[in-house]
Amino acid sequence: xxxxxxxxxxxxxxxxxxxxxxxxxxxxxxxxxxxxxxxxxxxxxxxxxxxxxxxxxxxxxxxxxxxxxxxxxxxxxxxxxxxxxxxxxxxxxxxxxxxxxxxxxxxxxxxxxxxxxxxxxxxxxxxxxxxxxxxxxxxxxxxxxxxxxxxxxxxxxxxxxxxxxxxxxxxxxxxxxxxxxxxxxxxxxxxxxxxxxxxxxxxxxxxxxxxxxxxxxxxxxxxxxxxxxxxxxxxxxxxxxxxxxxxxxxxxxxxxxxxxxxxxxxxxxxxxxxxxxxxxxxxxxxxxxxxxxxxxxxxxxxxxxxxxxxxxxxxxxxxxxxxxxxxxxxxxxxxxxxxxxxxxxxxx
Numbered sequence: 001x002x003x004x005x006x007x008x009x010x011x012x013x014x015x016x017x018x019x020x021x022x023x024x025x026x027x028x029x030x031x032x033x034x035x036x037x038x039x040x041x042x043x044x045x046x047x048x049x050x051x052x053x054x055x056x057x058x059x060x061x062x063x064x065x066x067x068x069x070x071x072x073x074x075x076x077x078x079x080x081x082x083x084x085x086x087x088x089x090x091x092x093x094x095x096x097x098x099x100x101x102x103x104x105x106x107x108x109x110x111x112x113x114x115x116x117x118x119x120x121x122x123x124x125x126x127x128x129x130x131x132x133x134x135x136x137x138x139x140x141x142x143x144x145x146x147x148x149x150x151x152x153x154x155x156x157x158x159x160x161x162x163x164x165x166x167x168x169x170x171x172x173x174x175x176x177x178x179x180x181x182x183x184x185x186x187x188x189x190x191x192x193x194x195x196x197x198x199x200x201x202x203x204x205x206x207x208x209x210x211x212x213x214x215x216x217x218x219x220x221x222x223x224x225x226x227x228x229x230x231x232x233x234x235x236x237x238x239x240x241x242x243x244x245x246x247x248x249x250x251x252x253x254x255x256x257x258x259x260x261x262x263x264x265x266x267x268x269x270x271x272x273x274x275x276x277x278x279x280x281x282x283x284x285x286x287x288x289x290x291x292x293x294x295x296x297x298x299x300x301x302x303x304x305x306x307x308x309x310x311x312x313x314x315x316x317x318x319x320x321x322x323x324x325x326x327x328x329x330x331x332x333x334x335x336x337x338x339x340x341x342x343x344x345x346x347x348x
Contacts, residue, residue: 015332022325026318037310041262041303049257052295059214060295061103061255065090065279066287068248079246080238082284090251094278097271100264103254104211109233111135112247113189116175116226119182119196131175135185135195135244136225137233144212150179150201155229162198163228163236170223172202185226190243195236197226211254257292262303269296 053060067086069079087107095105115130142152145166153164162182171177177199186194205213213219228236237246260268272293279285333340 015328015335019325019328019332022321022328026321026325029314029318029321033310033314037307038262041306044302044306045260045262045265045299046258048295048299049260049292052292056291058291059254060292061257062215062289062291063095063098063253063255064215064250064287064289065285066248066250067284068286069246069284077238083238083246083249086249086282086284089278089282094275095251095253097275098255098268099271100268101256101259103256104215105251105253106212106216107139107230108216108250108252109137109230109237109246110248110250111187111233111237111244113187114185114244115188115191116183116185116197119184130184130186130188130191131224132188133171133175133185133224133226135197135233135236136222136227137230138216138227139230140212141227141230144206144210145203146206147201147203150199152203153200153227153229155232156235157232158198160198162196163232164200165197165226165228166201166203167199167226168219168222169202169204170220171225172199174223183226185244187243187245193241193243195241195244197228199226203227215252215254217252255292265296265300269293269300272296 049060067083069082091107095102112134114133114135116133117130145152147166148169150166153166157163167175167177177183179199179202182196182198184191184194185197186192205219207213236244272290276288279288
């Protein structure tokens with residue numbers, strides 16, 4: 001049987017080569033379309049995300065969520081409970097669901113609407129007015145700053161009863177501060193309940209291209225802020241003072257959008273949309289923003305259109321190739337009609 005097959009192939013070698021060529025072209029085209037379309041779609045995705053960042057002047061991979069706590073009561077510790085519930089929700093549950101590469105993540109605590117004025121041991125006759133400021137703490141801040149004057153803060157309460165803080169150069173000028181001076185920082189609604197802050201250093205950012213800073217809002221965001229140790233800030237906001245309390249918190253993450261593959265979008269887009277639903281459902285979450293989400297949703301629609309266009313172009317070519325294979329096969333069969341008839345007459 002195999003001898004007969006090989007003899008037929010040799011007798012029709014040119015036709016067989018034409019038939020083989022047709023099969024190779026069909027298989028190559030059908031195999032190449034997914035690779036070609038994936039390459040186009042990946043390029044389109046990268047360009048869309050880069051264009052968004054350039055046109056909107058915001059990091060495309062930013063993932064930020066905000067919480068505010070003014071509506072929660074201080075007396076029954078509901079502020080503290082809400083904060084830790086939010087922290088667990090964001091850090092332990094929702095962020096791991098993204099399943100993509102994250103370049104950096106920061107967590108910011110803020111006590112806003114504060115007034116800062118020099119501490120006057122001899123008494124204050126009321127002539128010294130406080131300046132609007134805020135107490136801020138950022139996780140791992142010490143690893144991402146360069147001290148230009150003074151030194152870095154120490155955690156906890158000093159032996160003299162002060163909490164140490166560092167400030168930006170803008171805050172140093174705006175609030176008319178002096179290095180190593182002590183200031184009373186109190187809620188604007190209750191100046192008698194204040195925390196003593198000693199300014200021990202002035203800082204600038206360590207690297208302007210660091211993900212830590214381009215997702216933090218930039219150094220200019222803290223132009224009226226006293227920045228203190230993270231654990232110390234929690235003690236101040238939740239334990240030590242009655243009217244100095246957590247007013248807001250932010251979680252900011254830098255998703256590495258340059259490493260996103262089109263295969264990631266099938267899970268990433270629904271996950272980001274589900275997160276929006278989760279944040280809207282929980283009390284206290286007031287802001288959720290992922291700049292690239294709108295671009296990704298639009299991209300999915302364009303990807304479907306592009307794939308459809310590619311197949312519209314490809315199908316007629318495949319049909320012509322199939323006709324070519326059919327015609328060559330028919331010619332081969334026609335050339336063997338006499339021998340086929342003889343073999344049939346002999347019972348084959």
